[in-house]
C-alpha cells in the first residue's frame with residue numbers, strides 16, 4: 057500500500073515570512089507596536105473596510121463582535137449548523153440564546169429564508185470559503201445585527217466587493233489559524249465600517265481600558281469589563297508578510313479545486329457547490345459527498361491522507377443541547393453531514409499529492425455508487 061503524508065490544510069511559510077518575524081524580535085515592541093497597526097490598516101484596505109481590530113484569534117474577534125453589538129440574554133442569535141463551535145460560543149459568551157437553521161442544497165450555507173422573525177442577530181458563515189449570498193436578503197422582521205464569520209473566506213469576493221467590506225453586515229471576522237487562507241500562527245481580526253463599533257472592539261480587546269487623555273496622565277477608566285484579547289507584533293509581522301501572498305494562495309486553491317472537479321466528477325463523487333456569477337470562492341476547504349464516507353475516512357487516513365469532517369453540526373454538541381433549532385428539522389444538514397469529507401487543499405500541495413488523492417479515490421470509491429450530490 058502506498059502512503060503519502062498529506063494534510064487537509066497547512067500553512068505555507070517561506071523565507072520572507074521567517075525574516076519578517078525575526079525583524080520584530082530585534083525591535084522595541086513585541087506587542088501592540090507598529091506591526092499591529094500596519095497589519096490592521098492593510099487588512100482593512102484589502103477587504104475595503106474602514107476599520108480593523110486585530111485579536112488573538114477569530115474566536116476572540118467573534119466574541120468581541122457579539123459584545124460590541126450589545127448582544128445579551130434578550131437576544132437570539134442564528135447561525136449555520138455547519139460551522140465550528142466558535143460561532144455559537146460567541147453568542148453564548150455574552151449570554152445570548154443560540155439557534156441554527158438548515159443549509160441550502162446549492163450553497164451548504166445557512167438558508168436565509170428560514171431565519172425566524174424573532175432572531176435579533178444572525179451570523180452567516182462562509183462555509184469552505186464560498187460567500188453566503190447576502191445580496192438580495194431581506195429579513196422578514198426588523199433587521200437583525202449581522203456578524204459575518206468569514207474565518208474561511210479571506211480573499212473571497214461577492215458582487216458587492218470583497219468579503220469583509222461589510223456591505224450587508226455590522227462586523228466581519230477572519231481567522232489566521234495555520235489552516236486558514238493566511239496565518240499569523242494564532243490570530244484573528246474584526247473589521248467594520250462603523251467608527252463607534254471600532255472603538256468598542258478596541259476597548260474590549262484591551263481589558264475595557266479607556267485612555268481618553270492619552271499619555272499625559274497615568275489615569276485611565278474602565279466602564280465595562282473587557283479581556284486581554286490582543287494580538288502580538290510577532291504575529292502581526294507574520295500576517296503582513298503572508299498577506300502579500302493571499303491572492304496567489306487563493307488562485308492556487310482555485311486551480312486545485314478545478315483539478316479535483318474535473319477528475320472527481322467522472323467518479324460520481326458529490327462535488328461542493330459552485331460559486332454563483334460575481335462570486336469568487338476562497339476554497340479554504342474542498343468538501344465532497346461520499347456514500348461510503350466512513351470507510352473512505354479510515355482508508356484515506358491509513359494511506360496518510362489527512363482527510364477531515366467539517367463539521368459535526370454545532371446543534372449536536374452537548375454544549376448546545378439547549379439550542380433553539382429555529383426549524384425543528386435540518387434535513388439538508390443531516391444529509392450533507394452523513395456524507396461530507398474534506399479533501400486536502402492548500403498552497404503547499406504538489407501535483408503529485410493531488411494525483412495521489414485522486415488515485416486513492418479512484419481505487420476505493422466504487423463505481424456504481426452514485427452520491428446524492430449533484431453536478
Ligand SMILES: *Cc1c(COP(=O)(O)O)cnc(C)c1O
Pocket residue numbers: 113114115116139140142143181205207208230231232233242243244
Ligand atoms: C477556524 C474557525 C473559527 C475560529 O478561529 P480561531 O482563529 O481558531 O479562533 C471560527 N469559525 C470558523 C467557521 C472557523 O473555521
